[in-house]
Every structure is written in C-alpha cells, then in structure tokens.
Amino acid sequence: MKKKLLSVLLIGTMAVASLAGCGGSGSSTPAGTTDTSEAATAAGAGDGQHSLTVSAWDANFNIPALQAAADDYKANVDPDFELIINEVSGSSDIETAITTAGSAGDYSQLSDIVLFQDHYIQKYVADYPDAWTPVEGADIDWSDFGEEKLSYSTIDGKHYGVPVDNGTCIFAYRTDILEEAGYTLADVTDCTWEKWISIGEDVYNKTGKYLLSMDGDGNDLPYIMLQAEGASQWKDGQPYIAENETMVKCVNIILEAIQKNALYLANSWSDYTDQTLQGDMVAGVMNGNWIIPTIKQVADNSGKWEITNIPTINGGGGYASNGGSSLYITSNCANADLAKDFLAKTFGGSTATYDKALTDGGVITCCISAGQSEIYKQGVEYFNNQPIYTDIVEMGTHVPVVEQNDYHYDCRRLVAAAIINAAQGGASVEDALKDAEEQLRFQMGL
Amino acid sequence: MKKQGKSVTAKQERAGWMFLIPATILIFIMSFYPIIQALLTSFKTGSSANMQWAKPLTYNYTRMFSDKLFMRSVTNTFLYLIIQVPIMLILAILLAQLLNNRDLKFRGLFRTCVFLPCATALVSYSLIFKSLFATQGLINSILQGLHLTSTNINFLGTAWTAKMVIIIALIWRWTGYNMVFYLAGLQGIEYSVYEAAKIDGANGWKTFWHITVPLLRPTIIMTFIMSINGTLQLFDESVNLTAGGPANSTITMSHYIYNNSFGQGVANFGYASAMSFFVFILVAILAIINLKVGDTRD
Numbered sequence: 146m147k148k149k150l151l152s153v154l155l156i157g158t159m160a161v162a163s164l165a166g167c168g169g170s171g172s173s174t175p176a177g178t179t180d181t182s183e184a185a186t187a188a189g190a191g192d193g194q195h196s197l198t199v200s201a202w203d204a205n206f207n208i209p210a211l212q213a214a215a216d217d218y219k220a221n222v223d224p225d226f227e228l229i230i231n232e233v234s235g236s237s238d239i240e241t242a243i244t245t246a247g248s249a250g251d252y253s254q255l256s257d258i259v260l261f262q263d264h265y266i267q268k269y270v271a272d273y274p275d276a277w278t279p280v281e282g283a284d285i286d287w288s289d290f291g292e293e294k295l296s297y298s299t300i301d302g303k304h305y306g307v308p309v310d311n312g313t314c315i316f317a318y319r320t321d322i323l324e325e326a327g328y329t330l331a332d333v334t335d336c337t338w339e340k341w342i343s344i345g346e347d348v349y350n351k352t353g354k355y356l357l358s359m360d361g362d363g364n365d366l367p368y369i370m371l372q373a374e375g376a377s378q379w380k381d382g383q384p385y386i387a388e389n390e391t392m393v394k395c396v397n398i399i400l401e402a403i404q405k406n407a408l409y410l411a412n413s414w415s416d417y418t419d420q421t422l423q424g425d426m427v428a429g430v431m432n433g434n435w436i437i438p439t440i441k442q443v444a445d446n447s448g449k450w451e452i453t454n455i456p457t458i459n460g461g462g463g464y465a466s467n468g469g470s471s472l473y474i475t476s477n478c479a480n481a482d483l484a485k486d487f488l489a490k491t492f493g494g495s496t497a498t499y500d501k502a503l504t505d506g507g508v509i510t511c512c513i514s515a516g517q518s519e520i521y522k523q524g525v526e527y528f529n530n531q532p533i534y535t536d537i538v539e540m541g542t543h544v545p546v547v548e549q550n551d552y553h554y555d556c557r558r559l560v561a562a563a564i565i566n567a568a569q570g571g572a573s574v575e576d577a578l579k580d581a582e583e584q585l586r587f588q589m590g591l
Numbered sequence: 592m593k594k595q596g597k598s599v600t601a602k603q604e605r606a607g608w609m610f611l612i613p614a615t616i617l618i619f620i621m622s623f624y625p626i627i628q629a630l631l632t633s634f635k636t637g638s639s640a641n642m643q644w645a646k647p648l649t650y651n652y653t654r655m656f657s658d659k660l661f662m663r664s665v666t667n668t669f670l671y672l673i674i675q676v677p678i679m680l681i682l683a684i685l686l687a688q689l690l691n692n693r694d695l696k697f698r699g700l701f702r703t704c705v706f707l708p709c710a711t712a713l714v715s716y717s718l719i720f721k722s723l724f725a726t727q728g729l730i731n732s733i734l735q736g737l738h739l740t741s742t743n744i745n746f747l748g749t750a751w752t753a754k755m756v757i758i759i760a761l762i763w764r765w766t767g768y769n770m771v772f773y774l775a776g777l778q779g780i781e782y783s784v785y786e787a788a789k790i791d792g793a794n795g796w797k798t799f800w801h802i803t804v805p806l807l808r809p810t811i812i813m814t815f816i817m818s819i820n821g822t823l824q825l826f827d828e829s830v831n832l833t834a835g836g837p838a839n840s841t842i843t844m845s846h847y848i849y850n851n852s853f854g855q856g857v858a859n860f861g862y863a864s865a866m867s868f869f870v871f872i873l874v875a876i877l878a879i880i881n882l883k884v885g886d887t888r889d
Contacts, residue, residue, distance in 0.1 A: 237853075241853050244639060244853065244858040247638070247639055247640035247858075248639035248640065248858070248860065250640065271638075272638035272639070272640060272858065273638065273640045274640075275640065276640075361748065361836070361837060362834060362836045362837070410748070412726075412745070412747050412748045412833075412834075412836060412837065413834055413836070416725075416726075420725070420726065420727065424727070561838070562837075562838035562839055563838075565836075565837045565838035566838050569749060569750065569837070569838075570750070570838075580659075583659075584659055584660060587657070587658060587659070
C-alpha cells in the first residue's frame with residue numbers, strides 16, 4: 146500500500162514537473178495598456194498590425210526609454226499601437242538568442258526588435274546576415290546623429306540600427322570628498338594623469354576613498370584612456386598593443402595608480418557596481434554616462450557629485466565613449482514597415498521620446514536636435530544642479546573616432562588580464578602586454 | 592495450449608523490449624545523436640550559421656595545443672583534481688568510518704549534517720562562498736575580529752587564494768556525497784570481521800587499513816572515477832565563484848569551452864566541440880588507468 150502511494154506521488158510530481166517545463170518562460174511586460182491578454186501570448190513576433198515585440202535589458206535604463214517611445218508612438222501616431230517589452234537579464238541573453246537561432250537556422254523565436262551592444266553588432270551581422278533587416282528606407286535624418294555612434298550600426302554603407310543612448314564618458318567626482326582633501330573640481334579638470342594620481346594618493350590618505358574604481362575583469366579603463374588620447378588598440382585591423390607606446394604608457398599609469406591607492410580594481414562587474422560604487426568606496430566614477438543611474442542609487446549622496454572630463458597624458462581634457470547600444474530589427478519581424486516607422490518616429494528624433502527617456506531612465510540621446518530640448522538644459526539636483534545632460538551632449542561632440550574591431554571585448558579581457566598579471570604576478574608590463582597581444586592574435590586566427 | 596504460437600519466455604522477452612524501447616529511443620535522440628553531431632562539428636570552422644569543413648580537417652584539434660589559455664585551463668583543472676580529490680576522498684572515508692560506529696549517538700543526525708551540502712544547488716552554494724570570501728565578507732570579518740589579519744584580504748582577486756577558495760568549496764560540497772557511498776560499502780562488511788580483528792588484537796588503524804580499505808576497494812575505485820570525471824568537467828564553481836578570474840587564473844576546461852561557444856559572443860562551436868572531445872578522451876584515459884590500477888585479478 147505504501148509503495149503504491151509512493152509511486153502515485155512520484156508519477157504526480159513527474160507530470161507536474163514536465164508540464165511546468167512546457168510553460169512559457171521570460172516575462173513579457175506590455176508597455177501599452179490596451180488588451181494585453183491577447184498580445185502577451187505571442188512569444189516571438191507580434192503579428193498584429195499594431196503591435197511589436199522588443200527584447201532589451203536594464204530596467205533602470207533601456208526599458209524606461211522603450212516605454213517612453215511606446216507611449217509617444219501611441220499618443221502621436223497610432224492609438225492602437227502596443228509594444229511588448231521582453232526584459233532580459235543582460236546583453237549576453239540577446240547575443241545567445243541570436244547565436245542559437247543562427248545555429249539552428251530558425252529565427253522565428255526572435256523578437257521583432259532587439260537591443261544590441263554596439264561593439265558586437267558588426268560581427269553578428271557578418272556571422273548571421275540572415276538574422277537582420279536593415280532600417281533602410283526609414284524616415285530618419287541620419288546626419289542628426291553623432292558620427293561616432295553611427296559608425297557601429299552602419300555596415301557596408303547600410304544602416305542596420307537606430308541609436309538609443311549615447312556612450313560619452315564622464316568622470317564624476319564627489320566634490321565633498323575632494324574638498325575634505327583640499328581639492329576642487331577645477332584641479333581634476335583638464336589635468337594630466339600624473340597630477341591626477343598625486344591627487345588620488347592624497348585623497349586616499351586623507352579620506353580612505355579611492356579616486357576611481359574599475360571592474361578588473363572587464364577593465365574598460367585602457368580603452369577609455371586610449372580613446373581620450375585619440376589612439377586605438379587596433380591598427381589596420383590588427384591588434385596594436387605591445388608596440389603601442391600610448392598603450393604602454395596608459396598601462397603604466399594604471400599600475401602606478403593601483404600602487405598608490407588612487408585606483409581600485411574590483412573582482413567583477415557586480416563587485417564594481419555593488420561594492421565600490423553603491424558601497425561608497427570611491428570619490429570618483431569614470432565610465433559611459435549610462436553609469437549615472439547606478440551612481441544615483443545612493444540617495445544619501447545627492448548634491449555631492451559633479452562631472453567633468455577625463456585626464457590625459459599631457460593634460461588638456463580627454464573625451465571618450467564607452468558602451469552603449471542600438472535597436473535592430475530582426476528578420477523575424479513580420480511587419481518591418483511598422484517597426485521602421487516606430488523607430489523613425491521615436492528614436493529617430495522625437496523630442497517627446499527622448500525627453501521622457503531622459504527623465505525616466507536617464508538615457509541621454511546622441512540625436513543632436515533632440516539634445517537641444519529644454520529639459521536637457523535643466524540642472525540636475527543629484528549633481529549639485531549642474532546641467533549635466535547639456536554638458537554630456539557637448540562632451541560627446543569632442544569624442545574622436547578611433548579604429549574599432551569586432552574583437553573589442555576579447556581585447557578588453559586580455560588587456561585587463563595583462564594588467565592584473567603585471568599588478569599581482571610581478572610580470573613586466575612589456576611581457577604581459579606581449580602575452581595579451583599574442584593570445585589576441587591567436588583568438589582572431591591571425 | 593499453443594494458441595498464440597509463442598512461448599511464455601518469448602512473451603516476456605517482448606515485454607522486456609517494450610519496456611526498454613522508450614528509454615533507448617530517448618537516449619539515442621537526446622544523447623547519442625548530439626554526440627555524433629558534436630563530433631562532426633568539431634571538424635568544422637566558421638560562424639555557426641554557415642559552418643565549413645576545416646582545412647586541414649584536424650585544424651581545431653591542433654589549434655588547442657597552441658592555445659595558451661586552453662592549456663592554462665587544463666593546468667588549473669588538473670591542479671584542482673590533484674589537490675582536491677585525494678583530500679576529499681580521505682575525509683569521506685574517515686567520516687564514513689566514524690559515522691559507522693554503532694555506539695555513536697545521534698548517528699542519523701550527523702550523517703544528515705555531512706550529507707546536507709549535497710542538497711544545495713551548485714549555483715547557490717557558489718554564490719554563498721562568493722559572499723563569504725568577498726573582500727568585505729564574513730571570513731575577512733572573522734579574521735580581523737580574531738586579529739589574525741589587519742587588512743581585508745582579496746581572496747577572490749588573488750590568483751592562489753582564489754584557487755584555494757574553489758578547492759575548499761569543492762571539498763565542502765562533495766565530501767558528504769562520497770561519504771554516502773562509503774557508508775553503503777561499510778554496511779556490506781560483516782561486523783563479525785571487525786570483532787574477529789579485535790579478538791586478534793588489531794588496533795583501530797590496523798583494522799582500518801587491513802580490513803576496511805581492502806573490502807571497500809570497489810567503492811573507492813568507483814568514487815575515484817566519479818570524482819575525476821566530475822572535476823574534469825568542473826564548471827559551476829569556476830563560472831559563479833570566480834568567473835574564471837582573476838586574469839583567467841582559475842578558469843576550468845569546461846568554462847573555457849563555454850566561453851568559446853556562448854560566453855563571449857564569439858560562438859566558435861567547432862573549436863568548442865573539439866575541446867570537449869579532448870576532455871572526453873582525458874576522462875576515458877584516466878578511468879581506464881584507474882580500473883587497471885584497481886584490478887585485483889592477476
């Protein structure tokens with residue numbers, strides 16, 4: 146009797162488990178408010194004449210921007226429009242989705258529109274040409290966008306994506322901590338890295354805070370420093386690292402900064418955001434301006450931050466851009482005209498979209514005309530009423546275009562590893578960088 | 592009585608086959624077919640949407656031997672194997688011996704406690720160890736509270752401490768699992784053998800070495816093979832605990848294979864499959880050696 150009961154129970158749990166496995170995954174949150182029950186069932190493409198699906202990440206940043214665009218399009222173009230936003234946990238989820246769909250040769254599970262990282266898109270268009278629909282023919286004035294940003298999403302002269310954000314780097318400082326150590330924002334503006342390190346050392350000794358932290362595992366610092374110098378890790382499509390004088394100088398500066406406690410390298414991205422930024426370990430943050438919502442999570446520090454440009458080797462302000470993403474239409478989109486029209490009339494230059502994206506998500510546009518809207522000129526309380534958005538848009542115009550490569554992230558990881566090896570293992574900078582370059586060439590199959 | 596023309600044995604055999612067929616078909620579709628496909632993929636290169644036969648055909652297989660990062664992942668994995676497996680198995684056998692003692696009170700409770708780590712999901716325990724050994728984690732607080740260290744140690748950010756943390760985590764997670772096998776093995780040893788040894792004047796150590804170990808030999812070989820197999824395929828700890836870092840000093844073979852297929856947006860499935868077969872061959876070789884060494888037949 147006992148055995149019978151047990152087997153019945155087991156079969157029951159098995160049945161439940163297998164049924165649960167078949168159930169839908171992912172969380173579709175409709176942005177529009179009209180009858181969601183019907184539309185939410187569509188896992189892949191939105192097949193109606195008035196609905197689109199989009200996959201994106203970051204609930205604090207990109208999702209509010211998409212919601213703003215959906216509201217804008219609904220209010221001003223198509224009252225029946227509905228955007229179904231499928232929130233994923235990170236950019237890699239979308240990359241994996243494209244990879245697996247491409248391997249299977251079946252793109253039918255992709256959303257109509259996906260958000261995609263700028264640094265990866267060229268390789269993905271090259272590897273999976275059938276996954277995308279170019280946005281050619283959309284009513285967008287491309288000259289209204291920053292040139293550097295568009296250089297990523299334009300492939301063989303064809304526009305594949307519509308920019309969402311603007312990756313212009315900021316260097317934000319805690320002015321109260323600088324003051325405590327006897328400095329002002331003017332001291333770290335337009336300064337040399339040499340001076341910056343001495344200030345950093347001083348700040349650490351007086352206040353116990355690092356002047357900068359970075360994710361040691363995926364360290365963006367060398368790339369940002371190089372771009373601020375107008376230099377690249379690439380030369381004619383080949384890695385240019387160990388022989389690159391500017392690169393060697395930058396890495397030496399980073400090592401000196403670590404040694405003098407001006408710079409702290411976190412173990413991972415989550416350590417970087419959770420421990421160093423939100424854990425109040427630092428007096429400065431430098432990254433693409435998409436880092437601002439993360440800084441703002443610490444409400445207590447409101448009014449204490451201000452932003453400025455990046456130090457350079459020889460002084461004079463440096464400008465760079467890091468990260469950022471654009472929206473791409475997939476080949477699975479049944480209604481490409483609607484998707485193009487939606488993108489053109491929202492992220493293509495609508496102030497209504499960009500204003501709300503800014504206020505709700507802190508997404509700063511790289512659309513030049515939209516960046517001149519009134520709301521950009523307002524002071525931001527968290528940043529001591531500095532009009533940071535106007536400043537960032539202005540800084541963005543100084544960012545030099547440098548040579549890019551599909552292997553950007555491989556390069557970043559290997560240079561980051563070289564820095565850790567040089568800082569911890571005692572390897573010489575030359576050897577560490579040579580190793581990195583060799584491995585990178587290997588991975589690229591050169 | 593021969594209405595149906597078939598004997599009872601034939602009927603039973605047919606029933607037996609019927610029971611086997613669903614599982615067999617599933618294993619073929621879900622396991623063997625992908626294995627064959629992976630073998631074919633390992634001879635191809637290019638984007639996963641458009642894979643071509645590699646020229647020469649063994650390109651992926653020769654490539655891995657000049658891949659420093661893959662070689663490092665092999666070294667790391669073997670380091671874990673050589674340090675962790677013996678410690679873990681010795682601990683497991685000692686614990687099993689202790690908990691097999693009939694005079695021990697609360698035996699069940701202790702057994703449960705030692706086995707409990709195995710009930711934790713791999714990802715959860717990795718994350719718990721990550722927060723324990725974080726720069727501002729519990730271990731650092733304890734060390735400072737006891738005045739053993741003055742500054743926070745960056746356990747997961749330094750190469751050799753990160754490796755140690757992984758080994759400690761592995762021992763914590765898997766010792767109880769292996770202990771259960773030994774306990775089961777010990778149940779099979781007649782208690783009278785121990786009594787006889789006692790009468791003959793054997794002490795605890797001698798009993799352990801001359802009775803327990805030889806009689807547990809099949810179990811020991813099995814746990815060895817399973818541990819070697821498990822460690823060579825180590826993935827969760829490397830991914831979740833250290834993310835392979837710092838500077839790839841803790842990355843394992845499986846983690847590197849994953850990075851080559853999904854982790855870093857490169858999708859090099861051909862190369863990843865080739866490396867998987869390398870791991871497969873390693874496991875096979877080690878298992879054969881183990882079986883040969885453990886073979887008591889002359």
